Amino acid sequence: MVKLIGAVLVIVSGTLFGFYQASQFANRPKQIRAFILALQRLETEILYGFTPLADALGKIGQQLTDPLKSIFTEAARRLTDQRSSVTAQESWQFAVEEQWKHTAMKQSEKNIIYQFGFTLGTSDRNDQIKHIRLAINQLQHEEAAAQNEQGRYEKMCRSLGLLAGALIVILIY
Template identity: 30%
Template sequence: MFILKIMGSLMIIISSTLIGNNFGSKYSLRLKNIKGLINCIRLLESEILYLSNPLPEAFENVYKKGGKNISYIFRDIRRYLLENDDKNVLESFKYIINKNKVKLSLTKDDIEILVSLGSILGTSDKTDQQKHIKVIIEQLKIQQRDAFERMKKNEALYKKLGILLGLALVIILF
């Protein structure tokens, strides 16, 4: 009987610790994804401005060159654009980003910035697109600083909270 209590206690503590780690890791994942987005948008800028590639080809190249943890969005946008001739770039961005928003761990503000990228691509000349891309990168850098601050503040909190809640449950139950 005593061994069952010990095993049950360990299972409670381990599972609550894993839940706390899962909640805490969302903060570091958001930071990692914002950094990846900045990199991908810079690649996209090069593809459009300097290589003069059409958007579907530029999206494919960004997918191949960018970090796979985030660049798959550009591959999916490309596919969606090619499969749906009646959809424009903005609609493609909205659809793909909303479809993947949970997996990306991005906030509403991050998503709005990313969707605003879709609103300018293919609708203006290169210099205007370059200006907008620079603004979007700066906005993402602000979001990156915010993500870093939140990660510092909350990641360790959730991890410790998971352990403490597990210990509290064990104490209450036994």
């Protein structure tokens, strides 16, 4: 009886791990798309709204869901904090570094977002728009790659989780 319960627990945990990995493959393109939309909103705020950067980041952050919401709101909070005198670049990089572990995105997206952060708040409005559009374009390429990976690996992860759990049970007993 104890062996049976242990076997079921091993199979269930393997299956849950497989489903978790599959959800990461499914969430990655969604989060990239949400980040693209957030950058487009930032572009609109800068170009047409003439909104200060900290206010624009906070406003966009309120419109998003976690984990992307945390990146934008943390960057805005650090920019408006009276006690710290950080640049837009430093606040953006800190927010990305702190909140990145909660996303399903990979290092390639992080590099694009970091590169975008280097130019944040350092140039005039037209130059900022060019950098935002460049980041959007790069993220669109990453989104296409993420959708391709999702199509390939999502179903496989679910199956492998169950099969790995079953293999462990067979090897143990």
